[in-house]
Amino acid sequence: xxxxxxxxxxxxxxxxxxxxxxxxxxxxxxxxxxxxxAYSDQPFDARTSAVAVVDGEVFSDSxxxxxxxxxxxxxxxxxxxxxLFWKQTAAAPKFLERVAAGKIASFFQKHRExxxxxxxxxxxxxxxVDSDFRSEFVDAGLLPLLEEESGxxxxxxxxxxxxxxxxxxxxxxxxxxxxxxWLLRAVFWLLAAKILxxxxxxxxxxxxxxxxxxxxxxxxxxxxxxDPRPVQIxxxxxxxxxxxxxxxxxxxGHCGAVTTESxxxxxxxxxxxxxxxxxxxxxxxxxxxxxxxxxxxRPWIAEMPVDERRVCEPACGHAGFLISAMRLLSELLPxxxxxxxxxxxxxxxxxxxxxxxxxxxxxxxxxxxxxPNDNGWMLDNGDMFAGDTLRSxxxxxxxxxxxxxxxxxxxGGGVRPEDxxxxxxDETFRRIVDALPVGxxxxxxxxxxxxxxxxxxxxxxxxxxxxxxxxxxxxxxxxFNFGEPETAVILGRRVGDAxxxxxxxxxxVREEQVEIYKKTLEATSADTMKTSVFEAMGGxxxxxxxxxxxxxxxxxxxxxxxVSGGKGFEHxxxxxxTLPANAILESETPFRGGVLGYAGWDYRQLTHQLPTQVWLxxxxxxxxxxxxxxxxxxxxxxxxxxxxxxxxxxxxxxLDIQGHPLKGRFLVWxxxxxxxxxxxxxxxxxxxxxxxxxxxxxxKRDILGKDxxxxxxxxxxxxxxxxxxxxxxxxxxxxxxxxxxARNAEAQPRGQSTQLGFKETGDExxxxxxxxxxxxxxxxxIDAEVLRLYNLPAQTxxxxxxxxxxxxxxxxxFVQDTYFPKGFTALERLSDLLAITADWGKxxxxxxxxxxxxxxxxxxxxxxxxxxxxxxxxxxxxxxxxIEHPSQPDEIDLVVERLKREGKWPE
Numbered sequence: 001x002x003x004x005x006x007x008x009x010x011x012x013x014x015x016x017x018x019x020x021x022x023x024x025x026x027x028x029x030x031x032x033x034x035x036x037x038a039y040s041d042q043p044f045d046a047r048t049s050a051v052a053v054v055d056g057e058v059f060s061d062s063x064x065x066x067x068x069x070x071x072x073x074x075x076x077x078x079x080x081x082x083x084l085f086w087k088q089t090a091a092a093p094k095f096l097e098r099v100a101a102g103k104i105a106s107f108f109q110k111h112r113e114x115x116x117x118x119x120x121x122x123x124x125x126x127x128x129v130d131s132d133f134r135s136e137f138v139d140a141g142l143l144p145l146l147e148e149e150s151g152x153x154x155x156x157x158x159x160x161x162x163x164x165x166x167x168x169x170x171x172x173x174x175x176x177x178x179x180x181x182w183l184l185r186a187v188f189w190l191l192a193a194k195i196l197x198x199x200x201x202x203x204x205x206x207x208x209x210x211x212x213x214x215x216x217x218x219x220x221x222x223x224x225x226x227d228p229r230p231v232q233i234x235x236x237x238x239x240x241x242x243x244x245x246x247x248x249x250x251x252x253g254h255c256g257a258v259t260t261e262s263x264x265x266x267x268x269x270x271x272x273x274x275x276x277x278x279x280x281x282x283x284x285x286x287x288x289x290x291x292x293x294x295x296x297x298r299p300w301i302a303e304m305p306v307d308e309r310r311v312c313e314p315a316c317g318h319a320g321f322l323i324s325a326m327r328l329l330s331e332l333l334p335x336x337x338x339x340x341x342x343x344x345x346x347x348x349x350x351x352x353x354x355x356x357x358x359x360x361x362x363x364x365x366x367x368x369x370x371x372p373n374d375n376g377w378m379l380d381n382g383d384m385f386a387g388d389t390l391r392s393x394x395x396x397x398x399x400x401x402x403x404x405x406x407x408x409x410x411x412g413g414g415v416r417p418e419d420x421x422x423x424x425x426d427e428t429f430r431r432i433v434d435a436l437p438v439g440x441x442x443x444x445x446x447x448x449x450x451x452x453x454x455x456x457x458x459x460x461x462x463x464x465x466x467x468x469x470x471x472x473x474x475x476x477x478x479x480f481n482f483g484e485p486e487t488a489v490i491l492g493r494r495v496g497d498a499x500x501x502x503x504x505x506x507x508x509v510r511e512e513q514v515e516i517y518k519k520t521l522e523a524t525s526a527d528t529m530k531t532s533v534f535e536a537m538g539g540x541x542x543x544x545x546x547x548x549x550x551x552x553x554x555x556x557x558x559x560x561x562x563v564s565g566g567k568g569f570e571h572x573x574x575x576x577x578t579l580p581a582n583a584i585l586e587s588e589t590p591f592r593g594g595v596l597g598y599a600g601w602d603y604r605q606l607t608h609q610l611p612t613q614v615w616l617x618x619x620x621x622x623x624x625x626x627x628x629x630x631x632x633x634x635x636x637x638x639x640x641x642x643x644x645x646x647x648x649x650x651x652x653x654x655l656d657i658q659g660h661p662l663k664g665r666f667l668v669w670x671x672x673x674x675x676x677x678x679x680x681x682x683x684x685x686x687x688x689x690x691x692x693x694x695x696x697x698x699x700k701r702d703i704l705g706k707d708x709x710x711x712x713x714x715x716x717x718x719x720x721x722x723x724x725x726x727x728x729x730x731x732x733x734x735x736x737x738x739x740x741x742a743r744n745a746e747a748q749p750r751g752q753s754t755q756l757g758f759k760e761t762g763d764e765x766x767x768x769x770x771x772x773x774x775x776x777x778x779x780x781x782i783d784a785e786v787l788r789l790y791n792l793p794a795q796t797x798x799x800x801x802x803x804x805x806x807x808x809x810x811x812x813x814f815v816q817d818t819y820f821p822k823g824f825t826a827l828e829r830l831s832d833l834l835a836i837t838a839d840w841g842k843x844x845x846x847x848x849x850x851x852x853x854x855x856x857x858x859x860x861x862x863x864x865x866x867x868x869x870x871x872x873x874x875x876x877x878x879x880x881x882x883i884e885h886p887s888q889p890d891e892i893d894l895v896v897e898r899l900k901r902e903g904k905w906p907e
Contacts, residue, residue: 012108046071316351568629
């Protein structure tokens, strides 16, 4: 029996400062019982759980993963004469160390700093943000996974309970707003009662959820609700329906470890309807974003005197920021003031919320986050824009955390006319910047437009003059579960006239990497900017991607120096009185006066082909604006006006040698400079440099002609361009003879000639079609030649190419989502990557030839230098092979780990 080792582990926990009243025994999980769970702080949940101590006869090695819902990052598996220590991870438990019973005390003393309750909590909650808090005992990815899983399970439970109640009442989707509000409140309060019961809060331990009146009365008392009967049960029909929901919730698994942060999922997914989202601009702040903002502000908050830490969350919703701040303030409270915790926190957290139900959820959430204590939080249910409400609240705070609604004000909304120039989020931020006291800090989630809009000019001026901005993070779409606003998070501190650091950390998270970011909090890119950069831009805080790259090319010629063109033409609208009656504007079949051209862009368009042709009417009587689209017979390159993807690959340039007319969904460029042919222009516009530029400077939806004309190009002196044209010619011939691969079949329209005399691509099987990898390498040769002509520093070239890592290339008959594999740092130029992959045979033959000359001592100094470079390429190829085909743990490693667990491996 492991009783002795269980006791020794508990003694070890006490020796590293775990309090006896924070060691909970007999914690149920997955149908089993955990002997002890040590918590770092209140409340006892998956955030504060630190060490799980289990009987090895109850939990075998294969069953330790069942402990994951408890949230303890460290597991001590106790046996008769030894203990196995494990790290609970997001994937599977990882064995750490076998400790004999007689050495348990020394084990805890050896790891005293890492196993202290505060250290484990900080590693678990803040470790993803601050590397100083990370620990070999804690998997930083465990907590976000637990809360996501728990939140989804609770959401599913709530939705099933609501559906069951609706069905029992015979209510369809057409129920009244009042009935819907009653239903959500009634069921959500039952879920709250279940959580309080499982957390063993006095007054809820012995009760049953099916005692409806008693449950609601106890909840109203616990939450200090204004109405002693917050959920009216009128008639047996509603009672019977709620009884079914109560039984369903009561039978759900144990909720003792549920964190209030998990309820963010419930709030966002189940408690906010679409009408409220649209009316109020509501978008719940994701827990991972709350954690990041509070963690980044933690050093500044820790510097504040204890009694000057006062938090305000405007538009608090479910109180996500207040809950995170509550945990931080509790953590930072000196040990000798621990007895003041309840009163201290209630005097220092203030939230404002307009929506009555969100206000109620905030009260429930805060109280659940502070069990077993009852309500008493400073929450106001009202309009923060009314009168001086928001400025007054911010003026009394030293910490302001906010994710305000993004919706614009409506006429008659109660704000002053000058306030209505902003969105609700912008106006919230303006009042925060105006009212926050000197020394106060803020973390605010905002629409990206605030960084560069004309309306925000004075606000940004004040921010730069009186604040120290520590960080700006730009998020693409998909940060919120609902809605797709491009979002910025700004962190700062008001310093008044005091000296500022003058340095801003500028981070970006791409759309395709948001899901990864939620787990790792590692940005796609990060730059250190001087505030003088913003000053030089007239106070604009929006900095394009890769600013250092474009700085390198600041003296390059611009595309506008080499081409003429712009948007295609526009037909008159049907409501234009000058449009001739019965005029045909465009048609798939010929008509009198019609000219073959292009009318619409297909997002599946491949760059070696041309769009489907239609017949266009170019008569002056039907054309509203000719712009650059009615010219015929001049060789040209066609470019998409709307971006072809949200990601980095935004441009698809098409080669039109015959020169067709085209409408306004196209941009058209015609060489105006000797030496620049359409083929050179095609290669340049499809290159990674052009796409990186468009990604950095184009708008959310469209590629603007003026932006493209300002793009840096390689100097004409870099020519002649014979090698580039030969590479383009080789790719066109191969691509025209290729057959669409299965996974790209829909992306290749049946179609038109490339106008270079190459054969048309059909659906027939082509026995001689080049392989997909060959097509990719042919296109890479074009990209490499364009990069050679730019003649950028090697590190700059690599910076550009790395921008495309993890992003699917568009407009090509092959799959490409990277140039250099992640983790491969041996090379920086694409031409060198080709040399060790597609051209390795040629590269290695030359290397062998030079080695033989070296052996014979007939090698020249220039050849000696070339050989050294080829040897480095050979080493890089070995590195690449290891990354693409990493070695797996062999049988010996697995046997060694097993022997260590069994105590048969010599120490």
